[in-house]
Amino acid sequence: MNIILLGYMGCGKSSIGKELASELDMKYLDLDDYLETQEEKSIKKIFEDKGEIYFRKKESEYLKKVLNESVNTIISLGGGTPCFAGNIELIKENVHCKSIYLKTSLDELVDRLFVERHARPLIAHIDKKPxxxxxIRKHLFERSFYYNQAEYVVSTDSKTVNQIAQEIKNVLL
Incomplete structure (x- = not known):
């Protein structure tokens, strides 16, 4: 079985994925890191050089590959991955995958992302918290349709990485 973690950027997919993989003795794969390795460029550089459409095509291509080749793996998706190119359907149709939406409130996302915005291509240009x-509000509105198609929804607000990992384990086992 593979466990797919999805949700908006900053919701904790990578941190929770690594913790969960360690606790469940599973492999861990971050789709963004995988894409960067395959393309030999950072996501920021891909956006700058080739644009978002190219990025989304490659993201979908690598998601298909990862879903077909991964076994016993926690897979953290990029925030937009489920929302493009029929990717959520690929995840839902894969009988070897359990999908989990890590749901984080707007205010918590703003607090987390404001301090690290320069490292994130989609929001690097935004200089004011409002x-x-x-x-983020606009994106959550557009993306929640896709995120809520996950099999399970786990709230991350005011919880530690370990608490969230335990909650996911309880949901799955």
Whole structure:
């Protein structure tokens, strides 16, 4: 079985995925890191050089590959991955995958992402917290349709990585 973690950027997919993989003795794969390795460029550089459409095509291509080749793996998706190119359907149709939406409130996302925005291509240009809040609110509205198609929804607000990992284990086992 593979466990797919999805949700908006900053919700904790990578941290929780690593913790969960360690606790369940599973492999861990971050789709963004995988994509960067395959493309031999950072996501930021891919966006700069080739744009978002190219990035989304490659992201979908690598998701298919990872879903077909991975066994007993926790897979953290990029925040937009489920929302493009029929990717959520690929995940839902894969009988060897359990999908989990790590749901984080707007205010918590704004607080987490404001301090690290320069490392994230989609929000690097936003310099004011109210503008970031508007940006994330719009994205959450657009993306929640896809995120909520996950088999399970786990709230991350005011919880530690370990608490969330335990909650996921309880849901799955």
């Amino acid at each position: 503008d970031l809040k508007d940006f």
